[in-house]
Amino acid sequence: xxxxxxxxxxxxxxxxxxxxxxxxxxxxxxxxxxxxxxxxxxxxxxxxxxxxxxxxxxxxxxxxxxxxxxxxxxxxxxxxxxxxxxxxxxxxxxxxxxxxxxxxx
Amino acid sequence: xxxxxxxxxxxxxxxxxxxxxxxxxxxxxxxxxxxxxxxxxxxxxxxxxxxxxxxxxxxxxxxxxxxxxxxxxxxxxxxxxxxxxxxxxxxxxxxxxxxxxxxxx
Numbered sequence: 001x002x003x004x005x006x007x008x009x010x011x012x013x014x015x016x017x018x019x020x021x022x023x024x025x026x027x028x029x030x031x032x033x034x035x036x037x038x039x040x041x042x043x044x045x046x047x048x049x050x051x052x053x054x055x056x057x058x059x060x061x062x063x064x065x066x067x068x069x070x071x072x073x074x075x076x077x078x079x080x081x082x083x084x085x086x087x088x089x090x091x092x093x094x095x096x097x098x099x100x101x102x103x104x105x
Numbered sequence: 106x107x108x109x110x111x112x113x114x115x116x117x118x119x120x121x122x123x124x125x126x127x128x129x130x131x132x133x134x135x136x137x138x139x140x141x142x143x144x145x146x147x148x149x150x151x152x153x154x155x156x157x158x159x160x161x162x163x164x165x166x167x168x169x170x171x172x173x174x175x176x177x178x179x180x181x182x183x184x185x186x187x188x189x190x191x192x193x194x195x196x197x198x199x200x201x202x203x204x205x206x207x208x209x210x
Contacts, residue, residue, distance in 0.1 A: 010199050020128040
């Protein structure tokens with residue numbers, strides 16, 4: 001069964017929650033990788049590398065999803081994530097550009 | 106004796122520290138008030154209202170100063186704060202505009 005996470009609607013996106021989510025370097029790196037990707041394709045959660053445990057990564061994806069930065073889809077045996085680029089650019093213009101400008105090559 | 110706080114130089118401003126500082130609603134409100142002020146005049150720390158203790162406010166000003174969002178000047182009997190607007194606009198273009206757009210009238 002495929003199940004999409006219900007993050008906040010675009011009008012309910014809160015800057016405080018988004019900034020808190022992005023304050024963590026691992027979470028910021030996940031979002032930045034999605035921001036600078038040439039295409040907005042869905043990525044599998046397991047494709048992100050970080051020197052933290054799997055359960056910590058699960059927590060990070062939950063925080064990102066709850067804040068509205070990403071949308072996660074549960075396929076049962078794996079999870080996919082996409083950036084909510086349009087919603088974020090609508091609600092917080094300039095935020096994703098700021099993250100992109102900080103991306104280390 | 107007047108003493109200016111030594112925050113990070115503009116090249117040393119870190120997005121993570123700035124986002125962490127802004128994730129707190131009281132700290133974000135202090136910065137937003139400075140961002141939307143018609144002129145960049147120095148304000149006294151005590152002119153900011155928040156439903157928290159004086160020691161908590163002192164902590165908030167320290168976090169803001171350490172992250173490089175504000176510059177504080179200690180006049181002995183009072184402290185003044187100014188926004189590092191030029192430095193922030195140079196280092197993180199769009200960040201202050203984002204805060205201004207979230208300001209509640």
